[in-house]
Amino acid sequence: MIVTAARAETTTIGRTWPIAEPDALAEIEVRAGRQPTNIASRYGPRERWSAMRAASLAPVAQSRVRWVVPFHTLAFDIRGADGRIVYPKGFTFNPLAYVTLPQRLIVVGAGDLGWALAQAKPTDFILLAAGKGADPIALSEKAQRPIFLLEARVKERLGLTHAPVIVRQVGQKLELTEVRLDRVTGSPAR
DSSP: OOOOOOOOOOOOOSOOOOOOSOOHHHHHHHHHHHSOSOTHHHHOOGGGOGGGOOOOOEEOSSOEEEEEOOOEEOSSOEEOTTSOEEEOTTOEEOGGGTOOOOSOEEEEOGGGHHHHHHHOOTTOEEEEOSSTTOOHHHHHHHHTSOEEEOOHHHHHHHTOOEESEEEEEETTEEEEEEOOBOTTTOSBOO
């Protein structure tokens, strides 16, 4: 086996000046050091934080697959660099005609998180609906993977009504697979 090493030389071309701005990372570290170790003491318990409020979904009564096309209507004109209107206010389009959802979304209540973790691929996003024990920070730490809250606007945008549900893009529409779980075993009901 031959081992080689590379050497690089640097050359300065043109005038240089010392950096005048403070080091951003050092500033962040200083400010972080001034924060209380338990931020909840300053803002109260997490369950009362407005940012920790998830949208609610009804439990799935019957397993089913349904389809949603997430049309979007522009609330304002979109203008080009020259100022001309490219897309007028009121223009309706399907974003999935232009972008691809690169992962599935698995939406569950906290009680069904074990099922979601068993179903999830490493790239999937797990979204937590409102309910008892719906603390995504604590559950993320316990599960050792990110878990996010289901926001009301995401619920509305995707047409979600029940959980658990797996959302994936198929062509230019979303496939919503609603799964009725046996509440005793946490596995799909037959």
